[in-house]
Amino acid sequence: MSKPTILQDIPKHFDPNSVEEKWYSFWEENGFFHSEPDERESYTVVIPPPNVTGVLHMGHMLNNTIQDVLVRRARMLGKNACWVPGTDHASIATEAKVVQKLRKEGITKADLTRDEFLDHAWEWTDEHGGIILQQLRKLGASCDWERTRFTLEDDLYEAVIDCFIELYDRGYIYRGKRMINWDPEAQTALSDEEVLHREVQSKLYYVRYKVKGEDDGITIATTRPETILADTAVCVHPDDERYQNLIGKTVIVPIVEREVPVIADEYVDPEYGTGCLKITPAHDENDYQIGQKHGLEIIDMLNADGTVSEAGQFYVGEDRFEARELIIKDLDKANQLVKVEEMTNKIGYSERTNAIIEPRLSLQWFCRMDELSKPALENVINDEIKFYPDKFKNSYRHWMENIRDWCISRQLWWGQRIPAWYYGDGKDDYVIAKTEEEAVEKARAKSGNNSLTKDDINQDEDVLDTWFSSWLWPMTVFDGFKDPDNEEINYYYPTNDLVTAPEIMFFWVARMIMSGYEFRGEKPFSNVYYTGIVRDKKRRKMSKSLGNSPDPIKLMEQYGADGVRVGMLFSSPAGNDLLFDEQLCEQGRNFANKIWNAFRFLSMNKQEDTEYSTELNIDKDNLVDRWMLSRLNETIEGVNKEMEAFRINEALRKIYSLIWDDFCDWYIELIKADEQGAKISTDRLSVALNFFEELMKLLHPFMPFITEEIWQHIRPRETDEAMIVAQWPEFEKAAVSEDDQGLFATIQRIISSVRNVRAEFNVSPNEEINLLIKAKHESMAKAFRQNEWIFRKLQSIAKFEAKADLKKPKTSASSVIEGTEVFVPLEGLIDLNKERERVEKEINRLEGFLKSVTGKLSNEGFVNNAPDEVVQRERDKQEDTETSLRKLKEILNTDLSD
């Protein structure tokens, strides 16, 4: 694609904005994101479809970054990776937006016909829809855009209808008049899951009801005095001695002066309030149950919009909260308001409109959950479907075990219209049919009236809950619902990993599992990775209404998509909330820059017209090469393990450390040419370039843009040799050498200690020093001598000596590392007091350490019970420490004594 870079014209700072778009188009145009079934193993992810008119927020960023990491790695592992993107029509959310927009134009929904409204909704969708998918490209999401689906497009619409009919035929779907959650703002029913309960400060009103024909009265306590208008009984506990005489009597409901009975039911808690409960069967779930049990009248005193209806008699047309104020005043005037107490109370709010939910008796469509939930519960509990983290299994189980029927009808227009057709006014005068023609036929058959025509039947006005379409998503995106045997679904389903927020575990995850087993007899995915919730520094959930969410697009412009990705991934293990801080992105950007400069360094050392080997052939005689290879393989193995356990942050950490700490801080420093201005030898640079390429491969899933950019610069590549499809590094066990790593680590420590000496005594890095090492054994000394060049490369050294037998020179700074003594003669530069302090400090540290080791070893229990290996390790530690201490003390007592 592009020419390999040789010249030194690479900018000092990586500029993400200049490359991101280029590579994204390159990937997309060359079909790297696209998947078709083939002989390879499939790896499938379906995106949690964002709301079609939604805007990218930090939650999406986290979520999709993780998916992209998984997908890109799978692709590099040679799997046929398929990440299906798409959007959700988000019935209630979108409809609310359209209504709002129309309102601004002075149009109310009621002014429009269904079709007119839908035209507006589609217009809105076409205009604002899919922006979020564009934004995902900026992030680098490697979705198969050719497969983009929308839950309201024809095929998926049809699948939802088929699903409804199928479940109806199987006896799971029914129509019933039940208490549902009513959103007076959106004027629709909601499922239980769409109601959020929040604790609020409210008031408990004590109201006096007169007993008919007596001077006596009875006091009830209520938080909703306006519903007094619809009271049809007062209830006490059957055993409550205080009220025995009242049971069976009649009391008079204030204001409306309705005569209602005093009934007894064990539901009432005598301890609470006055022990008397007013019963309003139409406006409270429990009251409804009691009403059913005792055959009470049901008075519905509220309109759909939450205003008082004619049935309320008083305050008609007033909003329910307005009516509350009014009735309190009137009760007070009538001397029937006994007292008002402050209390905290849990109130249900609509997830979408934030309106206070009204329990309402209503005729709706429901889906039975008892059977559907069985395999869905079982297969999560037995880990057929794994949850990461698995703590969510508990809440899943709890929800599944207490699952109630799902109210699936919504009094909205934006969505899949319920395929029920009514031909009469009777409760059962309806048929379920896919088309009008079919409905006529069925209606004729069911009613026995063969003269029925299209004009005699009416389709249900309502649509289905959004989640009634999203729960089919893993099937419908592959047309698997329409055509259960098609090649696509058989190839891609079950999908592999699902990445989503725990918030929608019940809304979506649980239901996909249910529908998957019901319709395909198989799980929809194998693993569910729950992300954390992105919060701000004050722990508040990031939301549009709070305005505390940074604009992801701006963030990416500022730090680069790679930088933001790293920032998100770094501190977010599965299921842990992420307190978002821009500093994290800065860390990501800095990392990108570090990598960029490593690349820049290697490039600057390239020689023109020189071929660099494409194979990683290390110099086996070179400790540094062997060490780097060992570290590389150790990391490959570690990263594979972490990724398989979905510990993505840990995987990234390992790569980060390998690149920054090992490759940049040590390896690069050690391959630098000896003379300034000289270039690294071809062989050395070949090895370095190959190492670097391996690092880029490991990093690619996490930071796709910079890795592709560098990859394409390092060598000329054919299109099919792009980074995105490079083969994931293979772990070679034989390449891991504990000996090499151990020796190199010792050398690193010696060099660090020399650096420390320089820092302590203000010896500048350029100033030459002598370095004398007294090794524990001759073999060790030999190893140091063989690697003298390493010391010399990283330190300005005049004289270097490494022996097993060596006399400590006078006035030198000393350190002891694992029993190896390191001397730096500093005639005239050394401050003896300072040096004494330095040595004493080290002695103190080692003595503390020795104490704990010796303690362990003198404990018989430890020696007898711990594994030999562990005991031996402690013995080695003890010996080493003792040797080091002895030597340090010797130094202190001979050379540093006054």
Next chain:
RNA sequence: GGGUGGUUAGCUCAGCUGGUUCAGAGCACCUGCCUUACAAGCAGGGGGUCAUAGGUUCGAAUCCUAUACCACCCACCA
């Protein structure tokens, strides 16, 4: 009312099967460096009774039990 998780450096958090990756990372802080890849950097350094109290164990940040505080989820007590 039930459930789940958290409490580790000034801040944000890692820390998997109990023992050499066990006390870590980044940021912040202190000291010295514009050392030719990188000051978005380099080198060195300070800083923690791993919430509290018990227990298990030869051995606990890690396992168990309580307690405290925090967070989240679920539930119809007016």
